Amino acid sequence: xxxxxxxxxxxxxxxxxxxxxxxxxxxxxxxxxxxxxxxxxxxxxxxxxxxxxxxxxxxxxxxxxxxxxxxxxxxxxxxxxxxxxxxxxxxxxxxxxxxxxxxxxxxxxxxxxxxxxxxxxxxxxxxxxxxxxxxxxxxxxxxxxxxxxxxxxxxxxxxxxxxxxxxxxxxxxxxxxxxxxxxxxxxxxxxxxxxxxxxxxxxxxxxxxxxxxxxxxxxxxxxxxxxxxxxxxxxxxxxxxxxxxxxxxxxxxxxxx
Amino acid sequence: xxxxxxxxxxxxxxxxxxxxxxxxxxxxxxxxxxxxxxxxxxxxxxxxxxxxxxxxxxxxxxxxxxxxxxxxxxxxxxxxxxxxxxxxxxxxxxxxxxxxxxxxxxxxxxxxxxxxxxxxxxxxxxxxxxxxxxxxxxxxxxxxxxxxxxxxxxxxxxxxxxxxxxxxxxxxxxxxxxxxxxxxxxxxxxxxxxxxxxxxxxxxxxxxxxxxxxxxxxxxxxxxxxxxxxxxxxxxxxxxxxxxxxxxxxxxxxxxxxxxxxxxxxxxxxxxxxxxxxxxxxxxxxxxxxxxxxxxxxxxxxxxxxxxxxxxxxxxxxxxxxxxx
Numbered sequence: 001x002x003x004x005x006x007x008x009x010x011x012x013x014x015x016x017x018x019x020x021x022x023x024x025x026x027x028x029x030x031x032x033x034x035x036x037x038x039x040x041x042x043x044x045x046x047x048x049x050x051x052x053x054x055x056x057x058x059x060x061x062x063x064x065x066x067x068x069x070x071x072x073x074x075x076x077x078x079x080x081x082x083x084x085x086x087x088x089x090x091x092x093x094x095x096x097x098x099x100x101x102x103x104x105x106x107x108x109x110x111x112x113x114x115x116x117x118x119x120x121x122x123x124x125x126x127x128x129x130x131x132x133x134x135x136x137x138x139x140x141x142x143x144x145x146x147x148x149x150x151x152x153x154x155x156x157x158x159x160x161x162x163x164x165x166x167x168x169x170x171x172x173x174x175x176x177x178x179x180x181x182x183x184x185x186x187x188x189x190x191x192x193x194x195x196x197x198x199x200x201x202x203x204x205x206x207x208x209x210x211x212x213x214x215x216x217x218x219x220x221x222x223x224x225x226x227x228x229x230x231x232x233x234x235x236x237x238x239x240x241x242x243x244x245x246x247x248x249x250x251x252x253x254x255x256x257x
Numbered sequence: 258x259x260x261x262x263x264x265x266x267x268x269x270x271x272x273x274x275x276x277x278x279x280x281x282x283x284x285x286x287x288x289x290x291x292x293x294x295x296x297x298x299x300x301x302x303x304x305x306x307x308x309x310x311x312x313x314x315x316x317x318x319x320x321x322x323x324x325x326x327x328x329x330x331x332x333x334x335x336x337x338x339x340x341x342x343x344x345x346x347x348x349x350x351x352x353x354x355x356x357x358x359x360x361x362x363x364x365x366x367x368x369x370x371x372x373x374x375x376x377x378x379x380x381x382x383x384x385x386x387x388x389x390x391x392x393x394x395x396x397x398x399x400x401x402x403x404x405x406x407x408x409x410x411x412x413x414x415x416x417x418x419x420x421x422x423x424x425x426x427x428x429x430x431x432x433x434x435x436x437x438x439x440x441x442x443x444x445x446x447x448x449x450x451x452x453x454x455x456x457x458x459x460x461x462x463x464x465x466x467x468x469x470x471x472x473x474x475x476x477x478x479x480x481x482x483x484x485x486x487x488x489x490x491x492x493x494x495x496x497x498x499x500x501x502x503x504x505x506x507x508x509x510x511x512x513x514x515x516x517x518x519x520x521x522x523x524x525x526x527x528x529x530x531x532x533x534x535x536x537x538x539x540x541x542x543x544x545x546x547x548x549x550x551x552x553x554x555x556x557x558x559x560x561x562x563x564x565x566x567x568x569x570x571x572x573x574x575x576x577x578x579x580x581x582x
Binding site for chain 1 (some may be wrong): 268269270272276330331354355356357359360362363364366367368370371372373374375376388392393394395396397398399400401402403404405406407408409418427439440441442443444445446447448449450464488506512513520521530531532535538539542543544546550555556557558559560561562563564565568569570571572573574575576577580
């Protein structure tokens with residue numbers, strides 16, 4: 001069984017993140033690039049299943065700039081077997097339609113039974129790529145799973161639904177995404193880091209995948225980008241036994257209560 | 258020129274009521290063209306839900322009822338929407354930016370070759386078509402997006418749109434579910450939420466009270482609940498409070514939880530990690546109470562109180578109650 005994990009490198013959400021006000025693209029210089037935290041939970045889910053079952057191989061799949069290679073190496077150290085990186089300058093600013101086409105293309109090329117992704121990325125916050133990939137692959141989807149169980153032929157889990165929780169189960173091949181409720185990733189040990197250096201990391205261009213980024217299909221385009229004015233500190237008081245009363249006054253005056 | 262059809266996905270609760278997002282979806286659709294509701298539900302619920310959609314501004318409602326809705330994930334909705342798409346030739350489709358809405362948007366995007374504008378916080382129309390507004394990197398930036406051509410699918414952030422449609426008596430059209438051919442996950446179980454909270458939904462609440470790690474324990478977190486109830490506010494929590502088990506995950510405000518933009522946000526015992534600020538910094542007024550005078554939350558608070566929330570909040574509640582009585 002082969003599990004592919006969709007890996008996303010993102011600007012570190014613990015630090016400042018900026019958009020370039022001319023291009024509307026992420027300002028790569030402004031932030032540290034890190035593995036998206038939700039991706040690390042997806043990797044953990046795949047690797048822990050591989051440890052508990054026989055003959056399970058874990059492949060990492062990512063689309064991203066040059067820097068994504070270092071992130072893929074670090075992620076390999078968590079116990080995955082191989083990495084696949086789509087790197088092409090024509091992909092800068094790719095919309096989700098193109099991103100899903102590229103990811104489905106590389107997944108179909110390497111072949112896999114199960115795809116695991118994070119539910120929503122911390123930068124784009126789209127949350128639609130896994131199901132778009134499933135549609136392109138002709139596979140079932142089961143997204144935003146709070147629990148995950150994998151067998152040789154099925155994948156199942158629970159997810160939030162309107163007014164409750166549903167249990168869902170799909171036959172493989174399938175694409176799933178996981179939420180923050182899945183266990184956090186392990187810290188890669190020295191052995192993992194050393195082993196990762198020798199693991200295969202393959203790079204693909206759009207030409208390799210037979211995909212044309214300039215094809216005349218409807219695309220999402222960014223029309224404008226504006227920086228929001230920074231919030232500033234207002235009044236700060238220290239409680240001297242009457243702060244509750246003063247707050248009541250403040251809220252009443254501003255007609256907020 | 259006749260107004261363009263704007264499709265909306267209106268999910269239905271097990272009780273038969275429309276999910277709360279219906280009002281803002283139809284409100285946003287009314288800003289763009291003719292709001293058309295689509296309801297895909299288990300048998301029995303559709304008629305009432307369709308009328309309710311009319312009250313929220315749906316000029317037409319397409320309804321499909323089928324047992325498969327309760328047993329097959331997403332595919333019944335995709336099937337019905339594909340049919341309605343053919344009939345109505347929409348200029349846009351609006352879905353709630355929740356799990357089911359995103360799955361529907363994703364499948365239809367590929368099938369209809371329509372791009373997605375995700376996590377939109379508003380919409381408008383200009384001379385060239387429909388424009389979606391986005392709030393990016395925890396509201397540090399705002400962007401606008403559109404499609405190069407064809408229809409646009411928009412996942413709308415819950416609680417972001419204030420505009421509401423005008424009540425009408427909708428034309429109701431029945432749609433038959435076609436044969437389900439695509440691969441799909443089976444729904445093998447459903448467990449209803451234990452209790453429906455009487456508090457306003459966090460996402461749309463005018464006032465939100467959030468508790469953090471500084472409240473010290475699950476028992477201490479009750480302070481945030483008391484203030485929320487005293488103010489008729491929605492209840493939120495920081496990730497640290499959720500991780501510590503003080504509050505359920507569904508209350509988490511921040512980068513990886515809910516994003517809120519209320520008129521008033523009161524943070525109790527929340528230090529103000531950048532990931533928390535990402536979920537609330539567009540609130541109109543922010544009040545923070547924290548013992549630590551250096552807490553970063555004070556940098557963005559309109560009123561900061563350095564003090565013990567367990568002393569300040571009871572006094573606040575008492576003062577407000579005395580005033581109201």
